[in-house]
Amino acid sequence: MGMESEKMTVNYPDGRRFLSASDHLQSNTKPHHRDSVVFGGRGMSLEETINASNDYYRLHQRAVIYKKPTPIQIVKVDYPQRSQAVIREAYFxxxxxxxxxxxxxxxxxxFEAKETTNKASFPLKNFHQHQVNHFRNCLAQDGICFTIMRFTTLERYFLTPASLLIEYWGKQATGRKSIPLTTIQKTGYEIPAGFQPALNYLDAVDQLITTAKR
Amino acid sequence: MGMESEKMTVNYPDGRRFLSASDHLQSNTKPHHRDSVVFGGRGMSLEETINASNDYYRLHQRAVIYKKPTPIQIVKVDYPQRSQAVIREAYFxxxxxxxxxxxxxxxxxxFEAKETTNKASFPLKNFHQHQVNHFRNCLAQDGICFTIMRFTTLERYFLTPASLLIEYWGKQATGRKSIPLTTIQKTGYEIPAGFQPALNYLDAVDQLITTAKR
Incomplete structure (x- = not known):
């Protein structure tokens, strides 16, 4: 066949982990019992942690926030008799x-959520030009824009204003390749490890809104 | 094979028209020349009309609004050597x-956008329970929620507050199956046929925001 076929454990073209079908389903359903026994999202991927937190926020009517579906270009669909449509050819x-x-x-x-195993700085290569452009556009409409950065080795999470990413993104021309943790600590808001929700980032959002003096 | 295979012209399980790969690509790109020669979206599908309007609004920094990608459950991905990943099994x-x-x-x-060929009322079957629930949740967070209804036969568009859909959705138990056009005219805002953008619905949004007395 000349093709390598894999199930469940693959990566997107940009290097993000591809979640299994069950993960994808989970992200739009009610919180699972599992959510109630994790602390600070330990053992969960960053995406799982945030999805579980968003489920919690919706259930408790704190906020309505979703991860957008991955955009797919569909080319071919089969209709097996008496069962659901099957996509047979599609592209990320x-x-x-x-x-x-x-x-x-x-x-x-x-917002965008990213993680690093670095201990002293957050690499800019985790982000993409289209995300920076989108932040600029949303800020121009007075949206509340930010990143959630996870330092996995340190077990620390920060909410940082999108303006910080935009500022450092522009510094890449000068050779700058990451945002120092010291800068993130100063400009952002640390999100303490939580229980329910797994990552209680709305308190940091409240601080960001207040600071932005809207 | 016992399977019927189709390309490009299929429907989603809920009856929406499945757009071709090129349509899907188009919805997230800059406006095409084509957009500048349509009037009131004539000849375009409702989705194309709104996507073109959103492209226009983004380009002119009026608003940042996107159609969300269709959620897909991915089961199997192939990696042909030296070319991009191909999704080989996935479900809507x-x-x-x-x-x-x-x-x-x-x-x-x-918002949600729907169309009907009816002339005197808009059928509730165009909407779904999860959309009504989502509107309720977003309204509780002070979101600006509405529907865009197209009467294709009449060539008329209306922006109606989500509260109208929610009200009539609850009336289904009494046998009510549609929202009368007269009610839509009274409660909603007609969107005049436009040129650039194809459907200038933001003026109606301004009216809705003012009325909501936020």
Whole structure:
């Protein structure tokens, strides 16, 4: 066949982990019992942690935030008799936006979540030009835009204003390749490890909104 | 094979028209020349009309609004050597939200767009329980929620507050199956046929925001 076929454990073209079908289903369903026994998202991927938190926020009417589906270009669909349609040929498309958006207390929230094993800085290569452009556009409409950065080795999470990413993105021309943790600590808001929700990032959003003096 | 294989012209399980790969690609790219020669979206599908309008709004920094990708459950991915990943088995999933959301002048916008060939009323069967639930959740967070209804035979478009859909959705138990056009005219805002953008619905959004007395 000249093809390598894999199930469940693959990566997207941009290196993100491809979640299994059950993970994808989970992200749009009610919280599982599992969510109630994790602490600070330990043992869960960053995406799982945020999805579980968003499920929690929706259930408790704190906010309505979803991860957007991965954009797919569909080419061929089969219709087996008496059963559901099967997509037989499709391709991953480049997203135009960030992964998460929604509404909270009348504010439009928009964010991207990334992680690093680095201990002293967050690599800019985790982000993409289209995400930076999208943040610029949303900020121009007074959206509340930010990144959630996870330092996996340190077990620390930060919410940083999108303006910080935009600033450092522009510094790449000068050879700058990452944002120092010290800068992130100063400009962002640390999100403490939580229980329910797994990552209680809305308190940091409240601080960001207050600081932005809207 | 016992399977019927089709390309490009199929329907989603809920009856929406399945757009071809090129349509899907188009929805996230810059406006085409084509957009500048249509009037009121004539000859375009409702989805194409709204996507073209959203492209226009983004390009002119009026608003940042996207159609969400169709949620897909991916089961199997092939990696042909030296070329891009091919999804070989995947399924359409039930969406949890509405199709469109974004940010406009600091407001979170959320809406669903539907059309009917009826002349005197808009059938409720065009909508789904999960959309009504999502509207309720977003309204509780002070989102600006609405539907865009197209009467294709009349060549008329209306923006109606989500509260109208929610009200009539609840009346289904009493046998009510549609929203009368007279009610839509009274409660909603007619969107005049446009040129650039193809459907200039933001003026109606301005009216909805003012009326909501936020």
């Amino acid at each position: 498309r480049q997203a135009s936006t960030t992964d998460y958006n929604g509404v909270y207390r009348g504010y439009y929230l928009d | 999933r039930q969406a949890s939200t509405t199709d469109y959301n974004g940010v406009y002048r600091g407001y979170y916008l959320d």
